[in-house]
Structure formats: structure tokens, C-alpha cells
Amino acid sequence: MTAGILSRIPLLAKWSGRMIQIKTPHEIELMRASGLVTAGALAAVKAAVRPGVTTGELDAIAEDHIRSQGAVPNFLGYHGFTGTICASINHEIVHGIPDPDRRLAEGDNISIDCGAILQGWHSDSAVTVTVGEPSAEDAALLDVTERSMWAGLAKAIAGGRLTDISAAVERTITAEAHPYGIVDRYGGHGIGTEMHQDPHVLNYGRPGRGPKLVPGLTLAIEPMVTVGDPATVELDDGWTVITKDGSRAAHFEHTVAITPEGPWVLTAEDGGVAGLAPFGITPRT
Ligand code: MG
Ligand code: MG
Numbered sequence: 222m223t224a225g226i227l228s229r230i231p232l233l234a235k236w237s238g239r240m241i242q243i244k245t246p247h248e249i250e251l252m253r254a255s256g257l258v259t260a261g262a263l264a265a266v267k268a269a270v271r272p273g274v275t276t277g278e279l280d281a282i283a284e285d286h287i288r289s290q291g292a293v294p295n296f297l298g299y300h301g302f303t304g305t306i307c308a309s310i311n312h313e314i315v316h317g318i319p320d321p322d323r324r325l326a327e328g329d330n331i332s333i334d335c336g337a338i339l340q341g342w343h344s345d346s347a348v349t350v351t352v353g354e355p356s357a358e359d360a361a362l363l364d365v366t367e368r369s370m371w372a373g374l375a376k377a378i379a380g381g382r383l384t385d386i387s388a389a390v391e392r393t394i395t396a397e398a399h400p401y402g403i404v405d406r407y408g409g410h411g412i413g414t415e416m417h418q419d420p421h422v423l424n425y426g427r428p429g430r431g432p433k434l435v436p437g438l439t440l441a442i443e444p445m446v447t448v449g450d451p452a453t454v455e456l457d458d459g460w461t462v463i464t465k466d467g468s469r470a471a472h473f474e475h476t477v478a479i480t481p482e483g484p485w486v487l488t489a490e491d492g493g494v495a496g497l498a499p500f501g502i503t504p505r506t
Contacts, residue, residue: 256487277321383431402451
């Protein structure tokens with residue numbers, strides 16, 4: 222056991238009194254393995270999305286996949302959460318609870334958020350899909366939300382600052398003719414040996430601020446965008462976050478590692494090759 226206990230204590234970088242966990246290259250490889258489990262679970266759930274399927278059934282598909290890979294779901298039991306996925310439909314933004322009686326219908330948008338723990342390392346990713354054919358309004362909402370995530374991921378570059386990511390997300394959304402809302406009480410986060418770590422990653426803000434982006438920093442980038450006003454309400458179930466005005470919302474998320482060779486999108490099957498290409502960024506893969 223020459224590796225010893227010390228090698229398993231994550232290196233911590235201090236910023237503004239808060240500790241940010243910096244991963245070794247080996248630990249990032251472990252997080253990649255976890256990320257691929259989450260990617261596989263989301264792919265399996267997406268493939269099962271159709272009219273009539275229940276969010277409880279989708280939850281079971283995700284849990285089966287994660288456990289089949291020797292991992293465990295990180296949402297299940299988190300502060301008492303009862304699902305492996307968060308299933309948030311239409312005006313629900315995030316944290317919807319899977320329900321064996323809740324069936325998807327043609328035209329619904331569902332945000333599926335999922336994560337896994339493999340060998341102690343967390344991953345976290347989300348995607349929003351439309352059941353059947355999206356309306357033009359829904360297609361545009363999903364498109365801008367996903368593009369804003371990739372714009373943020375493209376700024377996960379060593380030498381930058383945390384709010385370079387925030388600003389890139391915001392600029393992508395505000396560049397649209399439609400006045401989309403950016404949900405501001407929720408956002409991205411550090412991730413590693415816990416699902417939620419410092420730093421918090423806002424989906425808006427001026428660039429060039431916050432902690433320096435250094436190799437070994439791993440973040441979940443997750444814009445939440447609304448067609449209407451971004452004000453939110455939490456339902457009495459203690460979890461589900463909805464838009465106050467009832468407008469539809471979308472949510473996309475990936476876990477990314479900052480490496481000397483560029484961003485490595487740990488929860489994307491291709492490491493981020495396709496999603497980062499429009500930004501002229503070649504990820505580490
Ligand atoms: Mg998530
Ligand atoms: Mg997250």
C-alpha cells in the first residue's frame with residue numbers, strides 16, 4: 222500500500238476563504254470513468270422518452286444502468302431525494318421528483334438530470350428533450366440553453382477566471398432576439414468527492430472575476446433558461462422548482478475538467494469534441 226492515505230487526500234486550493242478541491246490527473250481519469258457512467262444513463266433514459274412512459278420508469282432505467290456499471294446514483298438519498306434522476310417537465314425547471322404515476326405526453330419538454338458515484342468520484346449531467354416533435358418555441362429554447370452551456374464549457378480554460386464561464390453563458394442567452402430569462406438562484410458548482418463543492422458557478426456576470434481556472438479544477442456547468450420571467454417557486458414537495466409565471470424552462474449540464482490540454486467534458490461521450498468545435502476549442506479526450 223505504498224500509495225498511502227496521503228495520496229487520497231485531495232489537494233485544496235484556497236480562494237476567498239473557501240476551499241476548492243483540485244484533482245490530480247489520475248483523479249480526473251477516475252472522474253471521467255464516472256462521467257461516462259452518467260452519460261450512459263442519460264443516453265438510456267433519452268432513448269426511452271416517448272408518450273406514455275412514466276418518470277418513474279425513466280428513473281428505474283437510469284438506476285439500472287448506473288448500478289450495472291458498478292456505480293451508485295448520487296441523487297438518490299441526497300438530503301432525502303427519492304430518485305436517481307430529477308425529471309422536470311415543462312414549467313418545472315429542476316429537481317422534479319420521479320413519479321410512477323406521471324406520464325409523458327407528446328409535446329412535453331423533460332429535463333433529465335442525473336449523476337453517479339464511481340470509486341468515490343461524482344459526475345453530474347442534464348439534458349432537456351421534447352417528447353415527439355418540438356414546437357418552434359421549444360426548439361429555440363432548448364437550442365439556446367444547450368449552446369449557452371457549451372459556450373461556458375469552452376471557457377473552462379486554464380489561465381482564465383471563473384466568471385469567464387458565467388459571462389459566456391449569459392452572452393449566449395442575451396444575444397437572442399427573444400428575451401429569455403436566466404434562472405439565478407441555482408447554478409453550476411465544483412464537483413469531485415462530493416456532488417456539490419465550491420465554487421458556485423453563476424450563469425451570468427462580468428468576465429475576469431472569481432477564482433483562477435487551474436488544471437485539476439472540475440466544474441458542473443448548468444444553465445437554466447426560461448421562455449418568460451426567470452422568477453422561481455419551490456413546490457410544497459420541497460424539491461420541484463418551477464417558473465412563477467408558468468413559462469417553460471430548459472436545463473442542460475455537463476461536468477468538465479480543466480486540464481493543461483484544454484477542457485475535458487467528462488460527461489460527454491466524445492469528451493466535448495462536437496460541442497466545443499463551434500468555439501474553435503479542441504478538448505482533451
Ligand atoms: Mg445535475
Ligand atoms: Mg449540478
